[in-house]
Amino acid sequence: MKEQMESVILQCSEVTVDFDGFKAVQGMNFKLEKGELRFLIGPNGAGKTTMLDVICGKVKPTFGRVIFSGSVDITKKKEHQIAEMGIGRKFQTPSIFASLTVFENLEIAMKQHRGVFAAMRAKLHSEDRERIDAQLAMIGLEDKGEWRAGGLSHGEKQWLEIGMMLLQEPEILLLDEPVAGMTDNETEKTGELLQEIRLTQSIVVVEHDMEFVRNFASKVTVMHEGKLLKEGSMEEVQRDDRVAEVYLGKRRDVDASRSTA
Numbered sequence: 449m450k451e452q453m454e455s456v457i458l459q460c461s462e463v464t465v466d467f468d469g470f471k472a473v474q475g476m477n478f479k480l481e482k483g484e485l486r487f488l489i490g491p492n493g494a495g496k497t498t499m500l501d502v503i504c505g506k507v508k509p510t511f512g513r514v515i516f517s518g519s520v521d522i523t524k525k526k527e528h529q530i531a532e533m534g535i536g537r538k539f540q541t542p543s544i545f546a547s548l549t550v551f552e553n554l555e556i557a558m559k560q561h562r563g564v565f566a567a568m569r570a571k572l573h574s575e576d577r578e579r580i581d582a583q584l585a586m587i588g589l590e591d592k593g594e595w596r597a598g599g600l601s602h603g604e605k606q607w608l609e610i611g612m613m614l615l616q617e618p619e620i621l622l623l624d625e626p627v628a629g630m631t632d633n634e635t636e637k638t639g640e641l642l643q644e645i646r647l648t649q650s651i652v653v654v655e656h657d658m659e660f661v662r663n664f665a666s667k668v669t670v671m672h673e674g675k676l677l678k679e680g681s682m683e684e685v686q687r688d689d690r691v692a693e694v695y696l697g698k699r700r701d702v703d704a705s706r707s708t709a
């Protein structure tokens with residue numbers, strides 16, 4: 449039992465979000481294990497992004513608890529405190545410094561994490577440089593460290609931002625549609641990157657691209673109208689009649705070709 453508790457990194461219980469009388473999320477339960485790569489899917493307006501907003505503290509729930517790392521209820525914490533505790537959020541639009549190099553972007557992310565004194569230190573230690581080089585290799589940009597970040601492709605910018613997040617050493621990464629707008633090749637590489645990250649961290653991905661989900665998900669959570677509709681493997685989710693029903697008219701999302709709708 450104790451072991452089971454320790455393997456849970458995030459537990460959301462009965463989370464409800466009310467926007468002026470409209471319940472975007474209603475009594476949502478969500479449990480994430482350490483090292484999980486979880487996909488959160490559902491039709492438009494299901495409440496997926498709002499759930500990510502709750503977990504990173506951008507939106508405060510009107511009811512419910514979000515327990516991080518077994519003990520802390522983060523609904524009581526401020527957004528920056530939650531980030532410092534180890535929950536990193538990546539939004540759809542990359543927030544990189546376009547005029548700086550790829551290496552400099554990573555350097556800033558690392559120094560931010562270490563605080564203001566480190567940020568003022570002019571010189572990078574050799575171990576810092578090694579850390580950044582290792583990060584560059586992990587995100588597949590080892591040959592582009594000296595490139596201006598603004599000159600990267602869309603997919604590469606997304607990877608750079610993921611690399612910047614990783615240098616802040618989060619325990620959970622929250623990603624909102626990371627492969628939207630990517631080529632097939634970039635999408636595949638992103639899936640492989642997420643598989644590598646989950647060896648050391650936990651990840652929640654909100655995603656509409658069903659082929660991507662099928663290829664890389666082990667467990668999928670389906671939301672509909674602010675509630676949990678179904679949770680299980682992609683096969684289980686696809687076989688579920690209620691899931692098929694909520695996707696009716698959008699069947700291609702669940703069944704067939706790539707969609708980034």
Ligand SMILES: Nc1ncnc2c1ncn2[C@@H]1O[C@H](COP(=O)(O)OP(=O)(O)OP(=O)(O)O)[C@@H](O)[C@H]1O
Binds near residue numbers: 471496498
């Ligand atoms: N700040 C807000 N004020 C009022 N309503 C909101 C606010 N943010 C979201 N909503 C509404 O809450 C519902 C859930 O939105 P949310 O963005 O969480 O859905 P989603 O599942 O992420 O959808 P999508 O896949 O289209 O991004 C929607 O009906 C949306 O219009």
